[in-house]
Amino acid sequence: MNIYIQKYCKPVLLWCLCLLILASGAAARPPKRVIKLGFIPLTDCAPLVIAKEMGFFAKYGVDVQLSKEASWAVIRDKILNGxxxxxxxxxxMPFSVYTGIGGKAGSEMKIAMILNNNGQAITLSKDFCGLVGFRDLKKVAAAIKSVKAHKEVTFAMTFPGGTHDIWLRNWLAACGVNSKSVGIITIPPPQMVANMRVDNMEGFSVGEPWNGVAATQGIGFTQISSQDIWKNHPEKALVANKAFAETDKEDLKNVMKALIEACKWLDVMSNRKKAALLLSKPNYVNAPVQVIEARLMGSTEIGCDMGVQKYKDDYMTFYNNGIVNTPKLSYGIWFMAQYMRFGMISTAPDYNAIAQKLIMDDLYTEVAKSMGVPVQEDMKPFKTNLETIVFDPKNPAPYIAGSKK
Structure with missing residues (x-):
C-alpha cells in the first residue's frame, strides 16, 4: 500500500498542489485595467480606430475601450471628471478651457501627442455658389455682403476656441471680414450637414468627412481647406485626464506607442482604403466610405460644379516621418495668441507657463526616443499660409498687435 501511494498518489498530489499555487497566484493578480478613450466621429479619429482594429493596443499590453461621444463639450466634461x-x-481645447473660453478657467487637460495634421475645411452653403470660388478669398467679403442683404449670415464651428473656431476666424480675417460682424455658433461635427440642409447656417468649419459629405450631397461646397490656411498645422491630439496622466504614466506611454504605430500605418497610402472602410462603420464615423477614402487620399471634390482639387503633399497626415506627432509648446502659444488677437480673452495669459503646464512634451520625448521616432525642434518662429507676419512664440505681442482684426 505504501509503495502504491509513493508511486501513484505522491505525483498526483504534487501536481494538484502546483495547480493550487498557480491558481492562487492568478487570483492575487489584479485584472488588467480597462483604459477608456473617447472620440468624435471624424476621419482624424483614425489613429484610435486603427490602433484598436489592427491590434496595436494589444501589442503594447493595454486593454482599450473606445467610446464614441456626441460633442467636444462631452469630451471635455468626461476628460475632466475622469x-x-x-x-x-x-x-x-485644453488652452480654450484653461483660459476660460471653453470651460472653467484653470481646468487642466493634458496634451500627450498630436494625432494628425491638415484635413479640415470651411464649407459654404449653395447660396454662395457663383459668388465665390475655391480658395478665392478676394470675393468672400462681397459675397457675405450680398447674402446679408436678405438674411443674417451665420457660421458654425465645433467648440469655442477650438481648432475649427480658429481656422474660421483666420479665414475671415484673411478675407477682410471682422469675425464680430457675422454670427458664429457651435454645432457638433456630425450635425453640421443636417443643420446646413435646414438653413441654420451659411458656412461651417469642421473636420472631414463632413465637408466632403456636404459637397457630394449638393448642400454646399468647400471654399478652402485648412492646409491652405496653414500647411501641416496641428489638428487633433491625444488629450488625457490629469490624474491618469500623472499616476498611470506607464499605461499612457503604452497607449502613445500604440497610437504612433497606428499613425505610421495610416501614412502608408496603400493602407488608406482599408482605413476608410473601417472608419465608415456605424460604430465609428458612420459616413460613406467613398467620401472618407477620397479625402484621405488627397482628393477633394469641391462641389458647385467646381471640379476636384488634388492635394499631393499636404493632405491629412498622421506621422509624416515623425513631423506630425511632437506636441510643440509653440503651437499652444500660437493658439492662445489667437485668443488675444480676436478678443476672445482680454488679458494676455502667461503663454509659456500654461503651455508647459498642459503639454507633456517630456513624456512624448521619452516615448518617441524609445521608438526611434525623431522629436521635432520647438519654439522657432513660423508663419502660416495666409499671413505676412511671422509668429515668434517667445514674443507673441508684436504678432498680435500687427494682426488684430
Whole structure:
C-alpha cells in the first residue's frame, strides 16, 4: 500500500498542489485595467480606430475601450471628471478651457501627442455658389455682403476656441471680414450637414468627412481647406485626464506607442482604403466610405460644379516621418495668441507657463526616443499660409498687435 501511494498518489498530489499555487497566484493578480478613450466621429479619429482594429493596443499590453461621444463639450466634461482616461481631441481645447473660453478657467487637460495634421475645411452653403470660388478669398467679403442683404449670415464651428473656431476666424480675417460682424455658433461635427440642409447656417468649419459629405450631397461646397490656411498645422491630439496622466504614466506611454504605430500605418497610402472602410462603420464615423477614402487620399471634390482639387503633399497626415506627432509648446502659444488677437480673452495669459503646464512634451520625448521616432525642434518662429507676419512664440505681442482684426 505504501509503495502504491509513493508511486501513484505522491505525483498526483504534487501536481494538484502546483495547480493550487498557480491558481492562487492568478487570483492575487489584479485584472488588467480597462483604459477608456473617447472620440468624435471624424476621419482624424483614425489613429484610435486603427490602433484598436489592427491590434496595436494589444501589442503594447493595454486593454482599450473606445467610446464614441456626441460633442467636444462631452469630451471635455468626461476628460475632466475622469469618465474618460483620454480622448481624440481638438489640439487647442485644453488652452480654450484653461483660459476660460471653453470651460472653467484653470481646468487642466493634458496634451500627450498630436494625432494628425491638415484635413479640415470651411464649407459654404449653395447660396454662395457663383459668388465665390475655391480658395478665392478676394470675393468672400462681397459675397457675405450680398447674402446679408436678405438674411443674417451665420457660421458654425465645433467648440469655442477650438481648432475649427480658429481656422474660421483666420479665414475671415484673411478675407477682410471682422469675425464680430457675422454670427458664429457651435454645432457638433456630425450635425453640421443636417443643420446646413435646414438653413441654420451659411458656412461651417469642421473636420472631414463632413465637408466632403456636404459637397457630394449638393448642400454646399468647400471654399478652402485648412492646409491652405496653414500647411501641416496641428489638428487633433491625444488629450488625457490629469490624474491618469500623472499616476498611470506607464499605461499612457503604452497607449502613445500604440497610437504612433497606428499613425505610421495610416501614412502608408496603400493602407488608406482599408482605413476608410473601417472608419465608415456605424460604430465609428458612420459616413460613406467613398467620401472618407477620397479625402484621405488627397482628393477633394469641391462641389458647385467646381471640379476636384488634388492635394499631393499636404493632405491629412498622421506621422509624416515623425513631423506630425511632437506636441510643440509653440503651437499652444500660437493658439492662445489667437485668443488675444480676436478678443476672445482680454488679458494676455502667461503663454509659456500654461503651455508647459498642459503639454507633456517630456513624456512624448521619452516615448518617441524609445521608438526611434525623431522629436521635432520647438519654439522657432513660423508663419502660416495666409499671413505676412511671422509668429515668434517667445514674443507673441508684436504678432498680435500687427494682426488684430
Amino acid at each position: 469618465e474618460l482616461d483620454a480622448a481624440h481631441c481638438l489640439f487647442s
